[in-house]
Amino acid sequence: MTGMPRRHLLAALPAALAAPGVLKAQPAWPQRTVRLIVPYAAGGGTDIFARSLTDGLSQVLGQTVLVENRPGANGSIGSEVAARAEADGYLFLVDTGSHIMNSYVMPNLPYQPLRDFAPVSLLSRYPLLLTASNAVPFRDVRGLIAAAKAAPRTIGFGTSDAAISYAGNLFTRLAGIEMVEIPYRGAAPILNDLVAGHLPTGWNSTVAATQHLSAGRIRALGVTTTARTPLLPEVPTLAEAGVPGYEFAGWYAMVGPAALPAPIAARMHDALARTMGMPRVRERLAGIGADLGILGPAELAAFLREDDARWAKAARDGLITRAL
Structure with a gap:
């Protein structure tokens, strides 16, 4: 069996140890915030x-x-x-x-x-929610669709990112209605305006909306997934509520x-x-x-x-x- 002579191996060892990533212990992570x-x-x-x-x-x-x-x-x-x-x-x-x-x-x-x-x-x-202010007259998805058809582009919906914007616009397309999208910098401002009655409807995650729903400050009209969420079992899916084919998470x-x-x-x-x-x-x-x-x-x-x-x-x- 042949190989590198021992003296050559010993001579090469310091260079190998100095080479990046060779036989060098990596620092423990994390060491700070x-x-x-x-x-x-x-x-x-x-x-x-x-x-x-x-x-x-x-x-x-x-x-x-x-x-x-x-x-x-x-x-x-x-x-x-x-x-x-x-x-x-x-x-x-x-x-x-x-x-x-x-x-x-x-x-x-x-x-x-x-x-x-x-x-x-x-x-x-997580499912998204179509939520509504307590100040609006409609109480369910069918009521919202009827109001939007009666007065196109008079009802706004708040969105906070591209995915939530898609959820809202998918709803208007499948429902055959025209609403006005109102972009926000986050879910919290949407919820604040819903609670205050400044915004008729908004799209939110269950994570963001749960506290306000539990307190009765806003209402959930429908969830975007194909099955109801165990968190809000009384809230129908949008497909159940009158928008067949709707599904998004x-x-x-x-x-x-x-x-x-x-x-x-x-x-x-x-x-x-x-x-x-x-x-x-x-x-x-x-x-x-x-x-x-x-x-x-x-x-x-x-x-x-x-x-x-x-x-x-x-x-x-x-x-x-x-x-x-």
Whole structure:
């Protein structure tokens, strides 16, 4: 058997030890505060969901985890911050389905959702809600449709991101009505205007709307999924309520900058799974209507590619249009 002479092997060893990534121990992660960028206003569904995780996640990771809100431009401002951040595992993005959809509705997006981010975890799927102010005269979906047909483009609906905008516009198309979309910077301002009677209807996640619904400050007219949500079993699906064929669901996911090391992504996913397994966290998330079906980096990557294909087809078919 032949090989490198012993003296040559010993001579080569110092250079090998100095080579990047060879026999060098990687520093433990995390060693300082971890930031979660939420690209929407405080008080919205994404913000509430992310903040529900921070205490447990801090406990699992052994470091403080903070939520940082960077709202604006349909979530793209905060997303760009995350895309451009150093890929050292100290800044992640928690976003909705708009993360993928934005490339089909926003011209000149300064990043590419699949290329410029590293998948970490799909955190939750959830139904959206068509909600209404207590000040409006209609009490159900059929009443809303009748009012909209009687007076086209006089009833507004609030939206806060591309996915929720799609949900609202899909409703008007399938119902055969004309309403006026009113974009907001987050779910919280929509809910505030619904409560105050300044906005007739709005589209919200169950996560954002639950507190106001429980207090009777607004009403839910229908859920977007094909089955009713256990959180609001008395609220019909939109298909049941008079819009056959309606189906849509939202999701929350965590991603990092594209160059995020795979071991850190795996460690964060594991920490999230452990956090969401804590009884107090599971109870809190279930109480706001969050589905706890978590997926890891590889599964999330496949999920995002499928979502991208869905929106590409929707754009080709004219079901979504680019923002001006």
